[in-house]
Amino acid sequence: MLNFDKDRFVRIQSGAVAIAGEARALLRRLLSDGVERLYFMGTGGVQLLTLPAIELAQRHTVFPVATGFPAQVVLDPPAGLDRKALVVIPSLSGTTRESVQLLSFLKQRGVRTLSLTGHADTPLAQEADHTFTNFAEDDTSSESFYLQTLLIVLALLAERGEYDDFDGNVAELQRLPRLLVDAKATFEESAAGLAATIRDEAYHIFTGAGSVWPEAHYYGMCILEEMQWIRTRPVHAADFFHGTLELVEPGVSVFVFKGEDAYRPLSDRVEAFARRYTDRVRVLDAASVDLPGISPRVRSLISPVLLATLLERLSAHLEVLRDHPLTTRRYYKRVEY
Template identity: 35%
Template structure:
């Protein structure tokens, strides 16, 4: 695979899974202390990674769950956010301004915060009630593994997810499946980048738990890292506006999920194939995970999507455009 270090990947996978014991310790402690709801609060891509987790929990737990943008909730508040809440947040740098302010907001109100933090001895690490340091490279698929462990341990403790031990054990082998999936998608990733890197605009569609991951790919990869104009649309919303601007030569990408919302994706697929000659369908069902039971496929679907889009397609966009993924014009370049 182009620009892929297999040894480094396995090292990062091992380092990620080594945090399981710490994650479980934190989950068990907050369960023992008690809580009435769960808030996912963060910014940008970090919040986008947590939204699929909150989406999954909606149908699997009676515990109320909420997602809030860090910079908004500290101004508006939320009547359900109080001392009986636990807040889960994330910051790769450990310095994200809005996330730091949100943790301070929670601390002032005696609200416990569990932070996934990319770097130790940073404000997020120091301010959070519990800080779980991620030692892996900046790869979203490893962040998902940590979120799965925390979220489903909490449900297990609440008597709502008896399969936790089996899922947690299988997550150790998930990176092996993701490597095979990367290899399977590699030719497609190269072809998409070569054909569409100069398009005036791209439309990316996904539904259910995958919608936030599609949003992340469009905003954080295509817009932020490649300066490519794009728009992400939730499958169910495609029929209420965006369909009117699709022409025969408009690149439209649909990523089909495997959860209960798949019939909506089918409906989108049927329509975009009629509207555009440049409709590209990517189906999560086409990617096998032999180390993970099929009953968990809807849980790990976001990991599959991020491994093919953010870890392969993005790399090929970088190759074709010559635009390094780390270059920014405005983000963190000056105060704003």
């Protein structure tokens, strides 16, 4: 596979799954010590990677689980940011300026914090009350953060008696890293072909629902816009027919992401409409990935992980065909915070 290190990938994703036991023990202690609210607060794209876990929590428990933009929180925080709250702060670098500012703000208020980072020798890893550090880089971070935040929420639900067979699900997830390698290999030819097809296209609509909507938003904004300077329009499939449908015409590219959850019909509906009006409908379907030994229940939890791992292959080919490395930026180092 093009620019892919199998052993490195497996090591990183196995490290993400490996936090399961510690995460459950930590949630058990924090709940017994009075934590009554959980927030996920990341900066930029990494916050999108927490949304499937938040949505899962909101479907299974009345325990408050919410999100917030760090840059907004430090200006006007939501109610409940106190000693009874736990804030999870994901940051691959561990140095993201807005997140570091958030951590300082939360410490002043006595809020308990848990950082998820890719590097240990960083402010977020060293100064948070608790931390899980799992080395990763841009091409492996999506799956890592999806899995870590999923496990934190599953641990919360299990400790509250709202989710059974936590250990059995974790055992299945431990098989996932190597299965993801197989998924990448199977998709490699399709990724190369799709990259060749879209290499010169300047605009794409991205849509999805449920747990794969954040991946549609993430891939459009953080990969194609930030890393390839390609214009995109991410829109939730539930909102597609309330505006964006009017942009669909022959030649317009529409990426439809499909997951294996109850919200799949929303993506099906968009696909059926788009195929009537444009010849450029691209469907990525989590259900197409062969995962021997993974139960339907666990599959329903990991649709965004599957799509992220396939899309990494698309990105690997795009950067080569377009002669635009994913690390190339115009303004990133110049932004004034």
